Amino acid sequence: MxxxxxxxxxxxxxxxxxxxxxxxxxxxxxxxxxxxxxxxxxxxxxxxxxxxxxxxxxxxxxxxxxxxxxxxxxxxxxxxxxxxxxxxxxxxxxxxxxxxxxxSDETAWYKEPTIIFILTLTFSIVFILSVAIYLPLRQLQKQTQTFQQTQRKFGLGKLSERANEQVPEPIKKLSQSFNKMADEIESRVIQSQIFAQAIPHEVRTPLSRIQLVNDLLRIKSQAENTELHDDIDTYIDDINNLTSNIIMLSKLTSMESSFYETHKSNINMSVYLRSRVESLPKNNIRITRDITEDIVLRCDSTMARLVIDNLVKNAIKYTHSHVHISLKEHQEYVEITVEDNGSGIPRCKYKEVFLPFSRLDKSRNSKTGGFGLGLAIASAAAHRSHLAIEIKESTLSGTQFSIIIPTES
Structure with missing residues (x-):
């Protein structure tokens, strides 16, 4: 104007x-x-x-x-x-x-009706657009978080978990792909578990018959065949132990199994560790102990026994002459160490030793009487009870396994 x-x-x-x-x-x-x-x-x-x-x-x-x-x-x-x-x-x-x-230029800009109208209109449009964008994004975020929770549970071993397919795209297509994959994985895992648990049970029946026949033959056999019959008994015991360990490992690694559900209680770990060491065969191996007195922990005694027993048995089996066991309390955790003066384990094989049927070198072969399941069972039991197992070189020249048990407030 x-x-x-x-x-x-x-x-x-x-x-x-x-x-x-x-x-x-x-x-x-x-x-x-x-x-x-x-x-x-x-x-x-x-x-x-x-x-x-x-x-x-x-x-x-x-x-x-x-x-x-x-x-x-x-x-x-x-x-x-x-x-x-x-x-x-x-x-x-x-x-x-x-x-x-x-x-007049003296009128403040924020008092001008035209400017106020334009600003109000602009803020209204921005607000409407923000709401129109935020609501779908918020819904997508919730659906994504739900899908991630399902994926996390499935990854932890709950194989029956499935994603919700009654959601909009693109989560719907992602859920359908995940469920298809989960069905295939669950089917294969269940088949493997059935196989792992069924075979040992089926093997025990013919083993029992072999044991019976061997005992009958022992009665009628001459004295010079006694050693041969004893060897057969040993082989039968080995296979029985193998099948028992396979069944135990299968149950430990199955999240759906209720047989090995953890039941925590207060345990005097100092007394418990001594009792476990005393109950195991020593095979003329010198065992020394450094155990701090009266350390009480809240943990599952069955899982603790599986971890401790298998680690101590492993050390006794592969040491040359000496096994050292210690129990020490730290600020946030308790540490149990088992170390030996055997040939040790190469650093590059630290993860491999926890795999079932793993044998790494000449010091760890079938002549020792092991099948490579002890450390696998210890690792599975530790994982199930939220313990940690660390491995490193021992000061005794062999291998040191450490069990890390968190202290609860």
């Missing part, structure tokens, strides 16, 4: 004067305020009525520019125009001016 030509301003003035004359003295006229108080504001224009005009300017700082068709035009120091029109058939004059308050 500030750059409008003065002719445009005068045309606006002519229009407002013409409308005033037409609506004068009518009900509900837009110019009632002008009639009653001789003053009215229409946004960017100010209208006034002057009776008996004395030719004085409409404002103190106004300067007359020119007179056109009996209309006197003024401009003030701010560059705002004013025009005074004679009202036909009356002694009044119609003053048409640009509203100084509307064009």
């Amino acid at each position: 500030r750059k409008a030509d003065i002719d445009v301003f005068l045309k606006d003035g002519d229009f407002f004067l013409d409308q005033y004359i037409k609506q004068k003295d009518k009900e509900n006229s837009l110019y009632d305020d002008l009639e009653n108080s001789n003053h009215e504001v229409f946004y960017i224009f100010t209208l006034k009525l002057i009776s008996h005009w004395d030719k004085s300017p409409p404002c103190h700082s106004c300067d007359q520019i020119f007179i056109k068709n009996s209309t006197v035009v003024y401009v003030n120091e701010s560059g705002l125009y004013s025009a005074i029109y004679p009202v036909p058939n009356s002694n009044q004059h119609f003053v048409f001016s640009e509203n100084a308050d509307f064009f």
